[in-house]
Structures are given as C-alpha cells and as structure tokens.
Amino acid sequence: MNTANQYLKAIYLIQQQEDNPAATGRVADMLDVSPASANEMIGKLEDRGLAEHEKYKGVSLTDEGIVRARDALQTYCIIERFLVNVLDVKNFREEARELESVIDGTVAERLDTIIDRKPECPDCFDPEMDACACLDVELEAEPPAD
Amino acid sequence: MSLSQQVSSDRQLARLLQIGIVLEEVVEARAHRHYQSLSDDERVLDPEIEALLSHAADESAEHRKRLEALIEDLSVDSIPFDEIETLVEARYGQTKPEDFDGVLYDQLCNEETAYKFYDDLIEAIEASDAEFSVDREQLLEVLRTLRSEERDGAEEVTKIMEKRE
Numbered sequence: 450m451n452t453a454n455q456y457l458k459a460i461y462l463i464q465q466q467e468d469n470p471a472a473t474g475r476v477a478d479m480l481d482v483s484p485a486s487a488n489e490m491i492g493k494l495e496d497r498g499l500a501e502h503e504k505y506k507g508v509s510l511t512d513e514g515i516v517r518a519r520d521a522l523q524t525y526c527i528i529e530r531f532l533v534n535v536l537d538v539k540n541f542r543e544e545a546r547e548l549e550s551v552i553d554g555t556v557a558e559r560l561d562t563i564i565d566r567k568p569e570c571p572d573c574f575d576p577e578m579d580a581c582a583c584l585d586v587e588l589e590a591e592p593p594a595d
Numbered sequence: 596m597s598l599s600q601q602v603s604s605d606r607q608l609a610r611l612l613q614i615g616i617v618l619e620e621v622v623e624a625r626a627h628r629h630y631q632s633l634s635d636d637e638r639v640l641d642p643e644i645e646a647l648l649s650h651a652a653d654e655s656a657e658h659r660k661r662l663e664a665l666i667e668d669l670s671v672d673s674i675p676f677d678e679i680e681t682l683v684e685a686r687y688g689q690t691k692p693e694d695f696d697g698v699l700y701d702q703l704c705n706e707e708t709a710y711k712f713y714d715d716l717i718e719a720i721e722a723s724d725a726e727f728s729v730d731r732e733q734l735l736e737v738l739r740t741l742r743s744e745e746r747d748g749a750e751e752v753t754k755i756m757e758k759r760e
Contacts, residue, residue, distance in 0.1 A: 535679060536613065547607050551719045552614070552712075559618060559708045563683055 454521040456490050460508055461518035462576040470507030522571035524557040525549050526581040530564045533584050542579050601723040608727055609671040611716055616662045618712055620683045622705040623655035629698045643755060651702060658741050665737060670728045699756050706749040713742035
C-alpha cells in the first residue's frame with residue numbers, strides 16, 4: 450500500500466466516525482503528519498479524482514476514493530489478522546502500520562487464504578481501537594503517538 | 596494510526612521476510628496439492644504440467660531456505676515455522692482444483708503474487724537508508740534473484756497456458 454492509500458483510509462474512517470467531511474487537521478493528527486503535508490497529499494488526491502476538498506468544511510472521498518479506501522482498509526485488516534492469527538504478534542497494530550506501505554493488495558489476498566477473514570470485512574474495522582473488531586484478542590486502546 | 600515509513604529496522608525486515616516465507620509456503624503447499632490431485636492417467640497425459648508443479652514446489656522450498664538464512668543473520672528472535680507449515684497444509688488439505696486450467700491459473704497467481712511481493716520489498720529497501728545487521732547488497736541480491744525466478748515462473752506458466760488455448 451502506498452502513502453496515498455493510507456490517506457484515503459484515514460479520510461474514510463474520519464468520515465465514517467463523523468458523518469461529515471474530514472477536517473484536514475484531523476487527517477494530519479490521525480496520520481501523525483504536519484497539516485502542510487496533509488494538505489499537499491489531499492491536493493494530489495483531488496487531482497486524481499479521489500477526493501474533494503471544500504474550504505472550511507474539509508475533505509470528502511469521491512465514489513472512486515471510497516472504493517480505494519475500502520480496499521486499503523481491507524488490506525490493513527488482513528495484515529492485522531495475519532499477524533495475530535498466524536504469527537502470534539502481540540504488537541500487531543504497530544507492526545501492521547509498519548507493514549501496510551509494503552504489502553500490496555494482491556499479496557494481502559494471498560495471505561487472506563489462510564486467515565479466516567469475516568465476510569463483513571472491512572466494516573469490522575474499529576477506528577477507535579485501530580483494529581479489526583473480529584480479532585480474537587483483547588484489545589486495549591493504544592497510547593497516542595508521540 | 597500514523598503514516599508508515601519504509602523498511603526501517605531489523606525487526607520490520609525480518610517480519611517482511613517471514614511473510615515471504617509464508618507466501619512461499621502457500622505456493623509450495625498448493626503446487627504439491629495440485630500435483631497430488633492429478634490422477635495417474637493425467638500425469639501420463641500431461642508431463643509438462645507435472646514438471647511445472649514439481650519444479651514450483653522445489654523452487655519454493657529453496658526460496659524459503661534462502662529467506663530463513665537471511666532472517667537468521669538479523670538481530671531478532673526467530674519464530675518457529677512448524678506451526679505455519681501445519682496451518683498452511685491444513686488449509687489446503689481440503690481443496691482441489693477443478694481442472695487443468697484451474698491448476699495453471701492458480702499457479703500463475705502464486706508466481707505473480709510472489710513476484711509482486713519481492714518487487715515491493717526491494718523497492719522499499721532501496722528507498723530506505725536504514726542500517727540492517729545483514730549486508731544490504733547481499734540482501735538485495737538474494738531478493739532480486741528470488742524476484743527473477745518468480746518472473747521466470749510466471750512466464751513459464753503463461754507459455755503453457757497459451758499453448759493450451
């Protein structure tokens with residue numbers, strides 16, 4: 450997954466939580482980047498027809514952006530489930546974040562054949578916990594990023 | 596959630612190499628299953644496919660060994676792979692391809708997925724300036740070899756598929 454997909458995923462989750470366009474500041478906070486970096490990438494997403502930005506309101510995904518964001522979220526869920534179910538990784542959220550930029554959707558699909566993913570994925574994703582809610586582990590909220 | 600960086604530590608690299616091993620394991624298990632599923636008559640009729648699947652299984656086993664050797668040289672705790680082998684084997688113990696076309700198509704997906712994985716991993720390592728406890732050039736050389744063999748494998752399957760059309 451590339452950086453653009455990580456932005457799409459963040460915007461999608463914020464929009465889901467707030468039922469409104471995502472404020473650029475929240476996108477920057479979620480991804481732990483500067484507002485200037487977030488603005489720059491949101492501009493690129495607009496150019497590619499994946500998002501629309503309205504001044505003072507925030508950014509919304511287009512239909513194509515939503516499809517891409519859901520694919521990205523599904524890949525992320527697969528990585529989390531794979532780390533927990535197959536490799537028994539305790540810090541799976543931290544590691545999933547590190548891996549998502551390198552694991553492509555086609556690779557995730559192959560990993561998916563051994564992880565018993567639920568059909569509701571990626572709607573199972575809990576943005577508060579930053580984890581797939583169907584995971585068979587006890588989840589604790591993570592401390593905010595430094 | 597935070598924006599992930601490229602490969603930046605031994606631990607992250609080891610995890611990615613482990614994923615490579617699992618992918619190879621999946622390829623190997625599927626190729627083996629498919630090979631076993633061919634009846635004696637079919638094997639006589641189609642030595643080309645038999646050779647292809649047999650070669651794919653051998654090559655995946657070899658790739659796994661090379662990835663395991665890289666992980667051993669990294670400063671991380673290794674994870675036993677017996678369980679993964681059992682898991683993958685159990686998963687594919689039940690499945691059977693429907694026909695030759697299914698076997699070939701599946702094999703093509705395996706090779707292409709592994710190629711894509713190595714390609715992305717190489718790109719991520721090249722983009723990173725992190726110091727690993729294995730020699731970077733040696734690491735990249737191994738990964739480029741694996742990528743090249745996966746590309747050859749995909750081409751081989753494609754040729755057979757085209758011949759059969």
